[in-house]
Amino acid sequence: MIQPYIAQKVNETIAINGDVTKPVWQSATWSQRFVDMVTGAAGLYDTRAAILWNDTHLYVAFSAEEPFVEAHQTRRDSIIFLENDLELFIDGGDCYYELEVNALNTIYEVFFIWRDAYQRGSRFDVPLFDVHQPHAMTFGGDYDRSGSSFWYGTHPRGTRWAFLNYDMPGLQTAVQIDGTLNDNSDIDRGWSLEIAIPWQSLTWLANGRSLPPENGDQWRLFLGRFQKLTVSGKEVQPHPAMVMTPHGLYDTHQPERWSVVEFQS
16 A cells, blocks of 8 residues: 655745755655556656645645757747646545646646536636636546547546636646756756745645645645657657556556655644
């Protein structure tokens, strides 16, 4: 049984600049090396994450080894997972949030609501989550092309509403690169990412839990990385996926398989 990751509480406000060598992160508990999402074997590159929190914010840091740091997408909400990225998902029971960031600090956000939880008059039946807006889509899951589950995916709950125009209020992200971006004439060490999210912005995801958390509260978070690889001129598909907690299948959108994070004060 995989033990929960323990997120320690800090009394300071963390300045978000992408530097994960700051003393506050050096004293945090860093995860083990990320593993292959399907098999649980050691990940292709060394990737680790740490989580801290205080009364106002959730903080997440990633450190990613990468010999050739590369990123090209600069438009917000581009399909970041088409190239190398780091990802954070937060489960809210009947909904969840996805954040992807590349080495240019370009972000992609989506808010998902399970269709079986979205009913007329429910808490999600508000203008923010208007399913008639042009950026609301239905979504079944990752890389499912089989006939029996083509429309609904493989998750028992079926499809989700995906709100592509959702922006997390107060979100802060910052990246630092240890190397030369988009220059493969030398070997880079990698890149790092810091994320800060105000607790007050996670109301939709709290699902009855306290904000900020109470000592011992547990949330499910996905922390992962996707790596674009080109071998002999051909892009490897699907992209290798490295995660804090293995899923046993190639699908990030399985909240019950995400890492359990326990908040301790």
